Amino acid sequence: MLIKNGRIHDGKGNVFQSDILVQDGMIQKIAPGIEADDSEIIDAEGKEILPGFIQALSAWGINGSATEIRPSANDNDETSDPVTPHLDVRYAFNGRAATVQQLGAFGLCVIGVTPTDNNLFGGTMAVFEVDGVNPYKMCVKPYAGMKASVCKRMKDIYGKRNTAPMTKMWIFEQLQEQFRQAKEYKVEDGKERNMKLEALRRVLDKELPLFLSIDNEQDALHAFEILKPYDIDLVLCNAYDIHADSAWILENNIPLIVRSSSMTMDDNAMKLDLKGIAELYEKGLDVALSGVDSSFQIREDVLWLGIAMMKILKDEKKVLPMMTSIPAKLLGVGDVTGSIEEGKRADLVIWSADPLETYQAEIITTYMGGKAIYRKGDELRCM
């Protein structure tokens, strides 16, 4: 497949006119005037080509009460125990449940799927394609990170059962204690293995970054202090209450994943300071824009957050990486997708206009790994 003469927004801040040669689902070559006799030619003259958006934290493909015949927990929400680092979100992912949402029609090609914020340690995250059937074939990266949380939501769930955590004291005490035990943990003959500690060991060994959800800056400060003795990769999720003057975040170069504010009836979400975060971003901090990971996630979330950022930064070249290459990098798939570069997956979307500039932008075609998963005019499915 040869895409001719599109205006390419590469997701890393560059915009240029060029051709894109796609072979076996990969971007083979980017150059003007490519000739390829045996390729399907797609005329993208006057069109804008963007990388597929990447929602870093999502619950697409997760079944639960809202989608099944019996009331039950969502499959990424094992709230029988607040410490479940040994669980793997890949076993929760239903390919068809993700596909039915037609995320390609909203410009998404690849998503991070994550356990919820309702456990101190929820389990490992994974990265999936948005369209397919078999979860293992759709999986772009297993073990993208360890999901952790110090959020109040946890207390609401366990506290109501009169079990820990009822307070933030417990949450932070256990954050310390679990990592202390994981550090000291050794597999010994004749001794029962501890799968939880083995999972956390992978964080300490820097195999997995720790994606920690916070309610406010003090949460982040406490966690940072506790984790300081260990050399781990920390990503702060939600970024509520992080402001331009949160200099320590910049000094320690801790990436942020902004959760959409679509959950407004949350006093912590009301502390989202996009202006302040934009300032940190302009000083060089990695910031990704994401939706929520509850049942009430919005398919437009990443784009709408991008639009909110456009109102502050007024520059599409600055905003697009927050929706593409930066989430890819944080999820550990930056070498595979998230930008339009030679050697990357052909996760790209041809738009009629730049969706970060005008609402009149429509998707012409969404290619996920070179496969057209949505074309303008396709009917949006109904359940």
Place this chain on the structure above:
Amino acid sequence: MHVIKNGTIYTMKDSSPFKGDILISDDGKIKAIGTDLGTTDAEITDAEEKTVIPGFVDAHSHIGGVWMESEDLNEMSNPVTPEMDSYYGIDPKDKQFETAVSCGITTSCLIPGSGNVIGGWGIVLKSSGDSFKDRLLKHPVCLKAATGINPKGVYSGRNQLPMTRMGIAFLLRDYLRRVKEYMEKKEKYRDEPDKMPPYDLGLEHGIPVIEKKIPLKVHTYMHDMVTVVDIAREFDILVTIDHAQGASDFYDDLCDPHVKGVIFGPISAGLFPGEGGKIDFECCKGLHDRGVKVTVMTDGPVTPENLLIYQAGEAVRKGMDPVDALGMITKTASEIILCDDRVGTLEEGKDADIQIYDALPTLYTSAVLEKIWINGKEVNIK
């Protein structure tokens, strides 16, 4: 006196913009609108290269009455509570009104929730002003009703009517029947006080609906909207179809004089089985093209106030003209909530609810609200 000079003005009375001035009088009204207005004694706001539009009107919201577990607009002790009145459920000083202002929303229709089949009266309130009474534009503006999973979900859990859509339709029709009979008896026995039916506040609240002075405002998704139109025809009342996901399946039924308007949104989820199973922003253009009054809503604080403009933008993505989309959330919304005598367009004699942007906000995603006036008073944008 205050004058906004040299702005690109979209009055929304006319669809094409013009470059001109707006004169705001001290009583908070638009005194004049045109070119080169005399301004000797007026304070001046320079709007050169700016876009000047009416304040946004949110035709379906609960701000000031709902926040997390604090709930003053859903009296779910009985599925039929027409005697309730949002007037008593709203805290006009709630911070959510500041958020509304920062999103350009100057007027909101505030209504009971959807836990009950009949929820009570709604009101229309400005986002800012000297007092609750000053801000109150319309009371009552509608009688709120709900169909589908919300009332079903509440009462199924209690094994009470209505556990089904059959039960909901029965309760709706039964209430309207009782109001009609109450009115007939009151008329018949006007001169015989001992035969007059006993005063019933719940039935009294239904009288303006039967008289077609206010619409029944119905929380409705997908096939339930055909039920609602059918009931509207049966009782010859006006209805608004609120939420309206799946409206594009029922254009024929919605093109009906009993349908006062369709209030689409908010988009707050992916697909669900059942009534949330179709999301069709294209219905905004589809209904508009067919002459049905259509707008979008925030349902605040269920979804945030900034979703009003994003949703208008999504209607544009689905083919609507950006100026028509602006019309949806100004003029059309004001007509649907019966306040077009005061707000919704920039015209002489109307309230000076005016916004200034650096670009047309229903077209340009990066457009930013720079200044806003409500009743002629500039309000701080948070």
